[in-house]
Amino acid sequence: MQKGKFVPELIAPCGMNCGICISFFGYTMKGKKRKHPCSNCRSRDSQCAFIKKQCDTLATKQIEYCFECTDFPCENLTTLDTRTRAKYGMSMIENLRNIQTQGIEQFLKNEQERWKCSTCGGIICVHNKTCYTCNQSR
Numbered sequence: 001m002q003k004g005k006f007v008p009e010l011i012a013p014c015g016m017n018c019g020i021c022i023s024f025f026g027y028t029m030k031g032k033k034r035k036h037p038c039s040n041c042r043s044r045d046s047q048c049a050f051i052k053k054q055c056d057t058l059a060t061k062q063i064e065y066c067f068e069c070t071d072f073p074c075e076n077l078t079t080l081d082t083r084t085r086a087k088y089g090m091s092m093i094e095n096l097r098n099i100q101t102q103g104i105e106q107f108l109k110n111e112q113e114r115w116k117c118s119t120c121g122g123i124i125c126v127h128n129k130t131c132y133t134c135n136q137s138r
């Protein structure tokens with residue numbers, strides 16, 4: 001998948017934008033180059049490394065986004081969201097609510113601006129705040 005242009009397939013059911021994820025860019029959290037970058041949540045068979053506990057609803061692809069789930073926002077998602085907000089300044093639950101109210105196309109437009117590198121126009125990684133196109137740190 002093309003890096004730099006956000007498309008609906010890059011937005012995971014949990015609200016994560018896989019296009020800003022360090023694994024998607026092909027690096028580990030320790031900054032080492034991965035042998036196999038993660039393509040994105042929707043195209044992989046196993047659960048994402050950032051979702052620790054299994055969710056049957058997601059595993060069996062019963063819903064497109066977590067906000068369609070009767071348990072939304074469930075305990076697992078809330079725990080993950082709290083950690084992601086604190087560590088990376090990004091909320092999946094907020095993303096999901098924005099997708100729900102504004103629609104996916106508007107959300108993608110906003111994300112494109114939000115994560116744009118001010119130096120080269122590339123994408124800033126949410127995990128280490130680095131642009132992998134020009135290496136500039138935000």
Ligand code: SF4
Pocket residue numbers: 012016017018019021022023024038039040041042044048049050
């Ligand atoms: S590791 Fe998870 S968040 Fe990152 S690109 Fe893969 S599925 Fe998406």
Ligand code: SF4
Pocket residue numbers: 014055056057058063066067069070071072073074075076077
């Ligand atoms: S149980 Fe939680 S993780 Fe699973 S689909 Fe519902 S809101 Fe999403």
Ligand SMILES: [Zn+2]
Pocket residue numbers: 117118119120121122123131132133134135136
């Ligand atoms: Zn850049």
